[in-house]
């Protein structure tokens with residue numbers, strides 16, 4: 304395996320702070336009564352479920368880099384615990400971890416106010432325990448929430464499945480799915496849709512499930528997927544993910560199916576890049592940050608697979624899996640001699656294409672004949688454009704702008 308690494312890694316992005324913050328487990332806790340009015344607060348994802356079902360562990364493992372074994376020592380949550388992760392993550396939301404014993408009939412619990420500003424409600428069921436009580440609680444919770452806010456996405460994590468055999472997992476999912484939906488039908492709530500996920504903090508399933516929960520809350524997701532689709536089909540890439548670097552949830556991918564192995568490979572690559580960067584990328588006095596706009600890495604595996612990571616924004620990375628042949632393809636070899644306009648042909652051609660594709664009014668390379676642009680388009684269509692050209696194209700053809708818009712208001 305060879306790693307190419309772009310130095311220096313120090314810049315003004317300030318993600319180091321975020322990384323340090325993620326290791327600080329002591330955030331503020333707030334009483335239920337302290338909840339701000341929905342209009343003042345960030346969009347939120349609620350984590351609910353019975354005591355000891357694993358809610359706090361999920362939040363700590365996904366957003367605070369706690370190792371799964373450390374969760375054994377987590378104390379029971381007694382108050383609503385609000386975690387604002389927008390300072391360390393692309394996704395601008397709060398996660399509210401509820402104590403297991405929340406009582407909807409308690410007059411001090413203003414559930415209407417809480418549900419009104421909620422984007423997604425994750426209900427965690429411990430699959431290693433008897434789940435009859437959890438199903439009753441799930442029904443009570445989602446039916447209340449739905450009546451207040453029918454736009455909430457209801458997500459059920461069938462959790463701790465690491466202790467179950469494959470057959471047992473499928474059977475448990477089928478049974479929980481059936482019973483939960485029967486309860487909804489009995490209550491004439493057929494329109495209430497529940498999504499189910501098998502999760503564990505001991506593998507990547509919890510990150511994958513969280514990725515899907517978050518993606519549903521991004522209205523611009525089809526645009527991002529579309530860009531990634533065009534990108535991979537023009538460059539011979541097999542799979543492309545846009546990753547939130549700190550949490551390792553992916554906020555978008557192309558529309559080819561996600562297989563767990565590819566996802567895990569990309570997650571591991573992020574870890575490698577950040578770890579190497581923390582060791583070798585900082586300045587001698589230890590200042591600087593581990594992830595910035597210079598961050599880029601290529602890992603060549605010994606089975607002709609190439610992993611490619613490139614910074615997109617201070618929180619996001621594009622991570623791709625491709626074959627060596629696609630990676631090495633160079634557009635320059637395909638351009639006939641008479642089309643060369645001096646030295647940096649590739650640079651000029653790609654920039655021209657970017658301008659052309661984005662229909663920008665500024666066209667500094669307008670001097671290039673239309674046929675030339677057509678020729679380049681043709682190369683892209685024939686999947687002969689070079690890999691790096693495609694990466695630049697993706698950046699310029701709207702990805703950066705699309706992401707900026709999302710950052711401005713992910714849920715609006």
Ligand SMILES: Nc1nc2c(ncn2[C@@H]2O[C@H](COP(=O)(O)OP(=O)(O)OP(=O)(O)O)[C@@H](O)[C@H]2O)c(=O)[nH]1
Pocket residue numbers: 352353354355356357358359360361371373374375376377378379380381401402403404462463464465466502503504505
């Ligand atoms: N095997 C296994 N254990 C888990 C998993 N997730 C959490 N746990 C364990 O479950 C126990 C309870 O986890 P917590 O995160 O404290 O549960 P909680 O739902 O926040 O509990 P309350 O705060 O009491 O509501 C801990 O010992 C965790 O280590 C998992 O995916 N697999």
